[in-house]
Amino acid sequence: MQTTFTPEQLRDPAIQEADGILRKCVHCGFCTATCPTFVLRGDELDSPRGRIYLIKDMLENDKPASDKVVKHIDRCLSCLSCMTTCPSGVDYMHLVDQARTRIEQNYRRPLADRLLREMLARVMPYPGRFRAAMAAARLGKPFAGVLPERLRGMLKFAPAALPAATPANRPGRFPAQGARRKRVALLQGCVQPALDPAINDATVRLLTRLGVEIVAPPDAGCCGALVHHLGKEDDGRAFARANVAAWMREIEGEGLDAIVVNASGCGTMVKDYGHFLQHDAEWADRAARVSALTRDVSEFLTDLDLPPGDPARVAGVTVAYHSACSLQHGQRVRTQPKDLLARAGFVVKDVPESHLCCGSAGTYNLMQPELAGQLLARKCANIESVQPDVIAAGNIGCMTQIAQGTQVPIVHTVQLLDWALGGERPAGV
Incomplete structure (x- = not known):
């Protein structure tokens, strides 16, 4: 992809990085086949390639983010499936990060949107505040029907009872x-x-x-x-x-x-x-x-060379392994969790369309509840198609999201490994 940044623009390290990323893109469109939002919507601007064009235009012309740019960047899950697929090594992750920073700096969102984003930023990263918010959310559940959609979505993720601190x-x-x-x-x-x-x-x-x-x-x-x-x-x-x-x-x-x-x-x-x-x-x-x-x-x-599990504990237990996007695409850790579960004695099943996001994506299921709900339904249907006894995942966001869409219990991979190697049976399994 050709770029037209000026020498003055290229003195900015961030623009230098963006220029290098953009120049690697060859417009092939392989990314569209694995992008969850493009799979759902079929809109080029809801694909990585389309978003790259929007970001390029915004950065090259040094202009504020438009409503159009914000809408399509906000719809990106940052699942990074496109980076796994891309044959040219386009570093989409750091390009879309730049776009989000620019939007935050020069775009004025509607008041309700600003308040919600500020609340998430001031509550979720702080364990004490988050725990208090979850306790308050439980009290608000009876009134969910009269709340705006986004707030209803937040309430549904609050547990019925907060587990005791350990x-x-x-x-x-x-x-x-x-x-x-x-x-x-x-x-x-x-x-x-x-x-x-x-x-x-x-x-x-x-x-x-x-x-x-x-x-x-x-x-x-x-x-x-x-x-x-x-x-x-x-x-x-x-x-x-x-x-x-x-x-x-x-x-x-x-x-x-x-x-x-x-x-x-x-x-x-x-x-x-x-x-x-x-x-x-x-x-x-x-x-x-x-x-x-x-x-x-x-x-x-x-790396520790985990010993085999106790067959008497887990014999015949079928596990559907949900590969979190941040693990398979972000960290490129794909086989290790499944290998560990199999070595521990579980029957491990791959999930169809495992490359597609479940819709959690940090705060995405709170900010984009409609798209997140469509992805959740698709993910749960694929999981249930392999008829597992339990679902294993390596990310709390995925676990919380998927639990909303299926009755199959979902636990962390490490909980199953602990059980197989002498620890406690995970609750609900």
């Missing part, structure tokens, strides 16, 4: 059982401790049984993905720097063999810290070091 969901140290093989930091997450603390419980149980010491520093918090994808770049960088500082103290202190993340949306963000902070002279090297140490929990368990 030690594995609070900062602390968790010693290895027996001889210590590894020492890691665990990112506990923002919404996960409130919505499903059993995920961190299972992670800590399993890893410590395998001889891994875990530390969760008190000053490590939200990965920054949520605000970053809302276009709030400065807020995202503040979260990233705080985490880099917290983990570097551990790295330079007792040392870390890995930073383990069990929510793949967060893992994709942390693995990108090196890029995200590359132009920050004070933080670039440390951020790159943190990114290099980061592993999804399935990657880390694969």
